[in-house]
Amino acid sequence: MKALVAVKRVVDYNVKVRVKSDHTGVDIANVKMSMNPFDEIAVEEAVRLKEKGVLTEVVVVSCGVTQCQETLRTAMAIGADRGILVETNEELQPLAVAKLLKALADKEQPGMVILGKQAIDDDCNQTGQMLAALTDWPQATFASKVELVDGHLHVTREVDGGLETLRLSLPAVVTTDLRLNEPRYVTLPNIMKAKKKQIDIFKPEDLGVDVKPRIKTLKVSEPPKRSAGIKVADVAALVDKLKNEAKVI
Amino acid sequence: MASLVIAEHDNQSLKPATLNTVTAAIACGGEVHLLVAGKNATVAAQVASHISGVAKVLHAEADVFEHGLAEHMAAQVLALSSAYSHILFAATASGKNIAPRVAAKLDVAQVSDITRVDSPDTFERPIYAGNAMATVQATDATKVITVRTTGFDAAATGSSAPVEVIQATTADAKSQFMGSEIAKNDRPELTAAKIIVSGGRALGSAEKFNEVITPLADKLGAAMGASRAAVDAGYAPNDWQVGQTGKIVAPQLYVACGISGAIQHLAGMKDSKVIVAINKDPEAPIFSVADYGLEADLFVAVPELVSAL
Numbered sequence: 001m002k003a004l005v006a007v008k009r010v011v012d013y014n015v016k017v018r019v020k021s022d023h024t025g026v027d028i029a030n031v032k033m034s035m036n037p038f039d040e041i042a043v044e045e046a047v048r049l050k051e052k053g054v055l056t057e058v059v060v061v062s063c064g065v066t067q068c069q070e071t072l073r074t075a076m077a078i079g080a081d082r083g084i085l086v087e088t089n090e091e092l093q094p095l096a097v098a099k100l101l102k103a104l105a106d107k108e109q110p111g112m113v114i115l116g117k118q119a120i121d122d123d124c125n126q127t128g129q130m131l132a133a134l135t136d137w138p139q140a141t142f143a144s145k146v147e148l149v150d151g152h153l154h155v156t157r158e159v160d161g162g163l164e165t166l167r168l169s170l171p172a173v174v175t176t177d178l179r180l181n182e183p184r185y186v187t188l189p190n191i192m193k194a195k196k197k198q199i200d201i202f203k204p205e206d207l208g209v210d211v212k213p214r215i216k217t218l219k220v221s222e223p224p225k226r227s228a229g230i231k232v233a234d235v236a237a238l239v240d241k242l243k244n245e246a247k248v249i
Numbered sequence: 250m251a252s253l254v255i256a257e258h259d260n261q262s263l264k265p266a267t268l269n270t271v272t273a274a275i276a277c278g279g280e281v282h283l284l285v286a287g288k289n290a291t292v293a294a295q296v297a298s299h300i301s302g303v304a305k306v307l308h309a310e311a312d313v314f315e316h317g318l319a320e321h322m323a324a325q326v327l328a329l330s331s332a333y334s335h336i337l338f339a340a341t342a343s344g345k346n347i348a349p350r351v352a353a354k355l356d357v358a359q360v361s362d363i364t365r366v367d368s369p370d371t372f373e374r375p376i377y378a379g380n381a382m383a384t385v386q387a388t389d390a391t392k393v394i395t396v397r398t399t400g401f402d403a404a405a406t407g408s409s410a411p412v413e414v415i416q417a418t419t420a421d422a423k424s425q426f427m428g429s430e431i432a433k434n435d436r437p438e439l440t441a442a443k444i445i446v447s448g449g450r451a452l453g454s455a456e457k458f459n460e461v462i463t464p465l466a467d468k469l470g471a472a473m474g475a476s477r478a479a480v481d482a483g484y485a486p487n488d489w490q491v492g493q494t495g496k497i498v499a500p501q502l503y504v505a506c507g508i509s510g511a512i513q514h515l516a517g518m519k520d521s522k523v524i525v526a527i528n529k530d531p532e533a534p535i536f537s538v539a540d541y542g543l544e545a546d547l548f549v550a551v552p553e554l555v556s557a558l
Contacts, residue, residue, distance in 0.1 A: 016512055017377045026381050038494075094349070095358050118494055122376055124361045129319065129349035138424035139319055141346045144487065154427065158487045159342040160264075160440075160496075164316070164429035172423075178477065178494065179487055214358035218371065219384040226519055229540035235553040238525065238543050246523045246540065248444070248502040249469065249558065 001111035001170075002057045003046045005080065006101055007039040009064055009071040010121040023219045035071045038116025040078070041176040044183040045146060046114050047079035054148045055111075057081050061104055063097050065089055069199060076194035077186040083199040088211060090204070094122075096211035098130035103207035105135055110171060112153065117142050117175040128175035138168040142177040250279035250369065252335040254303075255326060257343050258285060258293040260315070265441040266339035266396075268403035271300055273396040275404070276366035277335045280304045283410075286325045286417070288315035294412050301405040311417035316426040317343055321419045323350040328418035330355060330391060334369070340395035340497075341440070348395050357389035364400030378493040378516035398440060399499035399520050432486060439489065442472035444502045447491055447518070450478035451507025451528070451547060458484040461548060462506060464555045474498065474518075476508045492517035507547045510535030527551065 011017055012032040020027050035043075046058040060080040062068040065087070072083035086100050105113060118125040132139035140146075140155035144163065147154045153168045158177045204211045232238045242249045252274040257264040267283075274281045281302055285294040286309040294308040307329065313321045326347070330336060336351060338344030340362045352359035364382070365373035371386045372394070439445065446466040452458040458479065466473045475485035477492055491498055493516040503521035508514060510526070510533055518524070519538050526539035529546050536542040543550055 011377070013513070017380050019381050026377060093358060095353060095356075098353055120378065120493065123378065123493065124359070125345050126349035126352070126359050126361060129346065130353035130359075132319075133323065133350040133353035139346075139350070140424070141319075142342060157342075159429070159431075160488060161438075162429060162431040162486070162488055164431075165427040166318070167425040167427050169423045177487075178481070178490075214387070214389050215360065216386040216388060217383050218386055220376070220381050221384070223375065223379055223382050226538045228537045229524075229542065231536070231542045231544060234545075235543065235550055235557050238541055238554065239557045241541050242502070242523070242525070246502075248523050 001055050002059060002108060003049065003055050004101070004105060004108055004110040004113045005042050005046045005058060005060045005075065006113065006115045006127065007043060007060055007062050007071050007075050008036040008116070008119045009033050009062060009068045010036045010119055013037055013120055019220055019222050023221055025217065025220050033067070035074050036116050036119045038118055038176050040183045041178070041180050042114040042116050043075045043078045043080055044181050045176060048181065050079065059084060059108060059110070061086070061101065063088070063092055063100050072199055073194050074186065076197045077190045078184060082197055085199055085201045086204060086207065087201050088204050090211050091213050092211055093213050093215060094124050094126035095130055095214060096209065097127050098134055099209045100204060100207055100211070101131045102134040103209055112170060112172050112174060114174045114176065117177055128173050132173040135173070137171050137173050139173045140166050140168055141175040143174050144177050144179045146174055146180065250334040251332065252277050252279055252281045252337060253326070253329060253333040254281060254283045254337045255322070255344070255347070256283050256285045256293070256297050257339055257341060258287060258290065260287045260290040261292050263293060263296050264339070264341070265403060265438065266341050266398045268300060269398035269401040270337050270339045270396045271302055271404040272401040273363065273366060274335065274337045275302045278369050279334065282307055284309065284326065284329065286314045286322060288312050298410045298412050299406045299408060301408045303410045305410055306412040307415050308412050309415050309417040311419050313419050313422070314417070318424055318426060319347045319350050320424055322347045323354065324420040325418050326351050327354050333391065335392045335394060337394045337396055340397050344395050348393055352393035355391050355393065357391050357393055358387060359393045359395070360385060360387050361395050362397045363394055364397050378513055379519065380512065397497055399497055436466065437472045439472045439474055439496050440498055442500050444469045444471035445474050445498055445500045446471045446504045446506065447474035447476065447508060448479055448485065448506050449476040449508030450482060452479060452484055455484045461551050465504065465551055468555050468558050476514050505535050506551055508535055509533045510538065
């Protein structure tokens with residue numbers, strides 16, 4: 001069984017972005033870019049399923065600019081077998097990405113698609129669910145455990161208040177939460193090996209997908225600043241402030 | 250123009266997030282209807298009918314709605330969608346799971362996690378862990394929206410709207426609910442709590458976390474939260490995580506104990522009314538957002554605070 005794994009190139013999670021002075025967006029020129037952390041967990045999970053013999057091939061997909069090839073190389077250094085880049089300079093929104101992934105799922109016929117639950121740039125949390133809708137496949141979002149049992153996926157999900165477990169028929173869509181696994185460090189030999197792996201490149205037109213954005217960003221602004229308060233000397237002073245100044249207890 | 254709000258409930262009572270979502274729906278203009286899809290959910294539908302600003306409650310009954318699986322819930326919402334300009338979900342684990350499925354089936358974009366309604370098609374939402382706020386315009390005919398509950402007040406209750414029982418629409422069963430482990434406790438729900446006591450990696454172990462944080466939470470009648478580091482280390486359960494990709498909270502009082510304050514954590518709690526930080530590292534970033542910072546060893550300061558309250 002083959003898995004398709006979607007990876008997004010995003011501003012590294014350690015970078016604190018700045019809003020551009022003309023309010024058109026955030027300044028991402030010359031900032032470090034990395035694989036979306038949830039997608040890294042998705043790649044790791046697929047590679048582990050392959051190592052357990054559940055999967056036979058892990059195909060990693062990224063949609064976006066040419067530099068997304070670096071993200072694909074990272075995924076292949078973790079252990080993905082080959083890559084697909086859907087190359088475009090257009091701004092891609094979740095619905096468009098879900099349609100591109102649907103087109104690739106039709107081509108590749110995977111048994112499962114694994115994605116990160118959310119990208120840490122637009123914080124949308126949509127693409128996996130949208131792909132599941134477009135393919136009419138069952139979905140298990142926010143996964144913390146994935147197992148193949150009798151030809152079905154048993155997925156434990158992080159929900160409000162605790163965990164729940166679903167049984168999905170295949171093919172299915174899974175999105176990853178933080179506790180699913182801890183991605184391995186990529187080693188130099190694996191980075192070198194990844195350079196030789198194949199990347200196929202398509203344009204959205206090749207897949208018959210209109211990626212025109214449906215949501216217009218009118219303005220991007222700084223969030224209201226929260227100023228630092230005061231330091232209190234001891235617990236007694238803290239209790240006094242909470243009771244008499246803030247009046248919250 | 251009318252809005253449909255998808256109620257989140259356990260078949261008996263409504264989740265508080267539904268009330269905030271109704272407020273967002275009212276701000277979109279037009280009549281607000283509430284969908285209660287459940288199993289033996291008559292009581293929940295009755296409770297929903299008392300929310301002020303709701304013109305009608307639609308009650309759909311089916312066994313498969315019991316656990317709110319996305320496939321079935323989306324099918325039910327889609328069956329009703331043509332009558333609505335706006336379809337709103339709370340941005341909870343449940344709402345986030347279902348809403349994009351509805352949007353994709355309608356071939357419309359979804360606007361996630363809105364914090365303000367500027368006009369019926371223009372919304373404000375945080376991006377980059379709340380380090381920037383985007384004002385966005387949705388160009389599709391139907392707006393599918395998830396609502397960040399901390400951005401909107403809870404709707405009042407006390408009115409009485411009619412409850413209309415509707416035909417249930419469900420999907421093919423490709424997924425099945427097998428079981429859940431939901432922690433039962435008497436504490437307020439994290440996202441609806443007035444006071445939250447949160448612990449970080451500095452606690453050092455699950456035992457210490459419980460020993461130090463629980464008495465303070467008990468004393469304050471607070472919900473308990475945790476940083477990602479504490480959850481990853483196994484000191485606290487997954488669903489206590491406060492932050493960009495965990496719970497977004499805005500209580501009256503947030504007490505951060507031994508939390509350094511990574512931007513991802515701040516993203517989840519910086520809208521709290523009053524923030525207290527207890528940390529022995531004077532350089533901890535949490536102090537930059539705290540109203541009251543106490544530079545102290547939490548193992549000494551927190552028990553002292555418990556006895557001083």
